[in-house]
Amino acid sequence: MPIPAANDPQSLRQAVLDHMHVGMTNQTILAEEGGPLLMESAEGIYVTDVEGNKYIDGISGMYFRNAGHGREEIAKAIYDQLTNVSMNVYSGATPKTIQLAAKLAEITPGGLSRTFFCQGGSEANESSLKMAQAYHVRRGEKGRYKVISRRGSYHGSTYGTMWLGGHPGFPRIDYQPKPANVVTVGQPHYYHDEYGANSPEENGERAAKEIEQAILFEGPESVSAVIGEPVSQPLGGVVPPSNYWPMVREICEKYGVLLVFDEVITGFGRLGEWFGADFVRVTPDIMSFAKGITSGYFPVGGSISTQKIADAFAGGPDKVWSHMYTYSAHPGGAAAAFANLAILERESLVANARARGEQVTESLKEMKAKHPIIGDTRGVGLIQGIEFVKDRETREHFDASLGVNAMLTEELRKRGVWIRVPAYILPIAPPLTITPDETDTLLNVIDEALGAVESRLGI
Ligand SMILES: Cc1ncc(COP(=O)(O)O)c(C=O)c1O
Incomplete structure (x- = not known):
């Protein structure tokens, strides 16, 4: 197979399936998900893929992008x-x-x-x-x-x-x-x-x-x-x-x-x-x-x-x-x-993490009152999480075969937020540069995505 051109998403997607081990996943899962995010550019809290889709990076790459993307x-x-x-x-x-x-x-x-x-x-x-x-x-x-x-x-x-x-x-x-x-x-x-x-x-x-x-x-x-x-x-x-x-x-x-x-x-x-x-x-x-x-x-x-x-x-x-x-x-x-x-x-980003963290905590409390799927919300600063459960009383998780985490990942993506949701916890850890308005947007998408997943589950 020839080396794929950087501006040819289809060949890139095929080549990643053929030639790479991508961390903590495999080619079958990636093919089902439509491939990994092929990032072309990134700025602030946003990443944009080669097809022009723009997402909020909800977990800072992998909890590393504290100063945000695109810092020349x-x-x-x-x-x-x-x-x-x-x-x-x-x-x-x-x-x-x-x-x-x-x-x-x-x-x-x-x-x-x-x-x-x-x-x-x-x-x-x-x-x-x-x-x-x-x-x-x-x-x-x-x-x-x-x-x-x-x-x-x-x-x-x-x-x-x-x-x-x-x-x-x-x-x-x-x-x-x-x-x-x-x-x-x-x-x-x-x-x-x-x-x-x-x-x-x-x-x-x-x-x-x-x-x-x-x-x-x-x-x-x-x-x-x-x-x-x-x-x-x-x-x-x-x-x-x-x-x-x-x-x-x-x-x-x-x-x-x-x-x-x-x-x-x-x-x-x-x-x-x-x-x-x-x-x-x-x-x-x-x-x-x-x-x-x-x-x-x-x-x-x-x-x-x-x-x-x-x-x-x-x-x-x-x-x-x-x-x-x-x-x-x-x-x-x-x-x-x-x-x-x-x-x-x-840019006083440490203080911003504290203030935005308080904003997230407050909003998660409101979401918990609204969404039966939320068992617990927790965290501090810009490392917070929602634990989703089948039953609030017993705190039991959904059967893994239902793929609730994959559903949530998909519903977030459709609405412009990139978070690959693991087992039963939705992590929230955007770059420390996130503004109050951007935080609201992120939280509104999470709120909507949780609602969409609940509908899919008939809750
Ligand atoms: C708390 C903690 N320690 C260690 C590691 C491992 O770091 P690395 O993947 O850079 O080897 C990670 C990675 O996510 C982590 O979250």
Whole structure:
């Protein structure tokens, strides 16, 4: 088959079916859905495909496009950087990346101060957990290798990260066995309380205590770290009660276990605070970040730790942290990050995420009163979600064979909103640039799409 022309949608659609693995789908499903979105241009919160259809991007690409689409100044910053210094040499560093590390030390909370850079979220979590384990080894605690993570979370798709947590939409049936270092516990989620709690606070307290029980059961001397997202996206923006993370922090301190925050989605403004750590008022020992640091204009991730952790790797050759990726600390990525952070600051996008988040929360409450299909609405800032259920009382989900999520995806698309709806949660996470009017438009479409799905289901 000849290489398809960029302006020939039909050949492109055939070629994608013939020649690509597109993430988390396959050619049969794509063919049924009419192919992936073939994006031709994008501006602000909108993406336009090669046939001229324009959609609101309801999940910021994949929770990364914080500064919105079409930012020429980020593209130009990358160009200017690459035409000057385009990459490191082995064990080198470029001025732009050094400056970015210093900037991150300034804007992240608490004593986080030293960064290892990589290319994305999975690598960031791999790096954070390797850093945690190596830290313990340098301090003479070689037995601390286990990682406690929480059901419902998602921390990446590499072998070392995919068994952490347990994303309902990310089955791991092909990849056995579960690594021996992974310990799994629950997380606070009052709507689906698994602890018999009578309040969100009690749910939070019991979830924190489950972590303590797991540490004691495994043996504290074998546990390296607890990893979690300050606010968890896969379950639809589950905001833990305010007692949870401070309790987990205390438990970690008590048993010498490190706390790792996965801020791949929550970092850089999405919650209406610069970081999830600011929102939950707890500073981790290590923070993983990616996505929003460049708004996806260049693949950058990283792990930033406190000085205490970093100091374990100072000294002779036996102290060196043996970890690297060829493209770590790419100056093009640093240039993209600087340009992106300048936009977030100049346009007060973190404050906008907070204000638009309040607008979304209010509107979702109204929708819940109107649509029997809505079981719960939750979230904060621009990471919110609607959980749709068959039965509000039992909180039971629709049978997967009904394809309610696909129906919702279709009804949203027909009305100009691009959100690929997973299992039973409609995520709402537009770019942080969204205006009040655009937010209303997005919410009206969601309202109408829910109504259309209810009609199709005869509700
Ligand atoms: C919270 C979280 N951590 C880690 C990852 C993995 O990041 P990446 O896909 O860049 O490897 C993701 C990706 O969606 C994520 O949402």
